[in-house]
Amino acid sequence: MTTVSDASTSSPVNPVLATQSNDPSFANIWQELKWRGLVHVSTDEQALEELLAGDPVTYYCGFDPTAPSLHLGNLVQILVLRRLQLAGHRPLGLVGGSTGLIGDPKETAERVLNPKERVNEWVGYLRGQIERFLSFDGDNAARMVNNLDWTAPMSALDFLREVGKYYRVGTMIKKETVAKRLNSDEGISYTEFSYQVLQGMDFLNLYREHGCILQTGGSDQWGNLTSGTDLIRKVEGVAAHAIGTPLITNADGTKFGKSEGNAIWLDPKLCSPYTFYQFWLNTSDEDVVARLKVFTFLHRDRIEELAAKVEAEPFRREAQKTLAWEVTSLVHGEDATQKVVDASAAIFGGGDLAGIDESTLASATAELPTAAPGLGAAGPVGIVDLLVATKLATSNSDARRTVGDGGASVNNIKVSDVEATFGPDQALHGRYLLVRRGKKKMAMVDLQR
Incomplete structure (x- = not known):
């Protein structure tokens, strides 16, 4: 199987990167991450703040290829990678060619194992998506890595002797997701039970190869994140760190990033720019300020200005329009976003429809009533x-x-x-x-x- 290595990127440069900056009104990046609501759990806060305010460090976040595209939950992590890079630190984007073959344990049931060829194909897709959000130039250029590169050559015996001996089963079964699965009728396979060991080994390898001392991820991954910090402490005697971002939910408690049961994907083939834009435009007044903090690079003064307008003039929906423009431009580019805005104006404002390209027109009108098939078969x-x-x-x-x-x-x-x-x-x-x-x-x- 051909794997994706950590060679330099070949994806097109995203022009939006040049416009991004962290907010200089904060004393350091840690304070900005806290203000944006991006720190739910972490290792030693004081040590992390000092670390991130000091000399450049190498950090990483992993993404498993369990689908052909990343979604909005993954976007939270990608933007954390980018914010830390803007602060001068060195990001590693890891696509899990090996962990994707196993699957992180879900709380409900065992994952279906995808064919190796499909997983490898998805590795390439995800790598291309991640690369668009990071800079691969300069002293703190990003690098892409694939954990299959160091996992595949290792024998099962070497894995058990060199890594497995540092793990205690009693600790492993206390991890929240594992504990829930053990208490369910479904149980948990040894394959998925071993996932946390593989992720810990990733962190150890990246520490050894790149000096990586920080991992970021969702708070639901905290057990896997600390698997790596614990392993590095035991093997190398070094204090590594982890940051868990909060799981994003809507103000009414519903799951964020879902639209009528479907994930909001970053791939335009799976979620059109029009649908993507409308998702953000429909953000509630209760959620829009929090979304601006997490998903845009707008500075604090601008977000506070928009928050005031939500209170004073909610009917204008300026915050929602700004959010939709910023995030859609970030993911799909400003040209695609402008096409979406123009299409909406033409369709719902009665303007000229002739300039709307076919794919945007089809997406923008997909939910409208239609006629039974064959209406035009007999002629005009x-x-x-x-x-x-x-x-x-x-x-x-x-x-x-x-x-x-x-x-x-x-x-x-x-x-x-x-x-x-x-x-x-x-x-x-x-x-x-x-x-x-x-x-x-x-x-x-x-x-x-």
């Missing part, structure tokens, strides 16, 4: 049939009245002739008809569907 479709087929009108007579009263439009052009017909020549991209009744009722017809 009349306006009356369009209104009835999309249920914007209850009957032919209702549709005719709507047209006669000036309440019907197709692709934002008012239709006044009840005999008007529409085919590919009048359709957007040769196939789409945005049918509207009044200002708010809309449907999208795909003539090729």
Whole structure:
């Protein structure tokens, strides 16, 4: 199997990196991380603050390839990597080619093991995503590493003798997720039980090879994070550190980063820029300030200004619009974000639709009502049939009245002739008809569907 090594990056440079900076109003990066709500649990706080305020240190965060894309929970960790890099420290982005073959234990059930070839493919996908958020230039240039590179050559006997002997089963079974699984009907396999040992070995290897002394991750990974710090202390006699970020939840207690049961992925093929932008735009007033702190590089004075506007003028939703622009630009680029904004204005504001590219148009109108397949199979479709087929009108007579009263439009052009017909020549991209009744009722017809 071909693995991804820690060679220099070949991914395109993200121009947004050049605009990012930490907030100079804080005494140090530790204070900024605390203010942004990014520290839920950690090793010695005072030692960490002194460490991060001093000379550059090497630190890492790991990402397992359990899917072909990272999601918003992973983005929290990536941005912590970037904030520490902006403070002068040296990041290692680890993609788990070996740990991804096993899977971090879930609280509910055993993971399904993915084929090795698929995991290796996903390693490449995740590496490319992570690289876009880090700088690979300068004295504190980032490096990418793959734990399969040092795990694969090791025999089972070497693993047990050189690493396993430092672990005590009594301590391992007290880890929160392991304890829950042991008390469940499902139980836990030795494979998943060993995950924390592998992650600890990663930290030890990175300490030896790169002088890495800090690991970051989600607070739900705390047992795995401290597995590494404990191992380094036992083997090398060195105090390594860990930071666990809080799990992000919404103000109502629901899980953050889910949209109708689906994760918000960073890959535009799995979650379009339009859907991504709308997710952030729909952030509640109760959550938007916290999201600005975690997911943007806006400084404290600007976030406090937006917080005041949430209180004084919530109907303007300036904080949500700013959040949506900042995060979508960060992940998908400013050009893609501007296309999304323009598409929303054209569709919901009645502007010119002709300039919207096909993929953005399809994403922006995906949730609109439509007609049954085959409506345009027999040739151009009349306006009356369009209104009835999309249920914007209850009957032919209702549709005719709507047209006669000036309440019907197709692709934002008012239709006044009840005999008007529409085919590919009048359709957007040769196939789409945005049918509207009044200002708010809309449907999208795909003539090729």
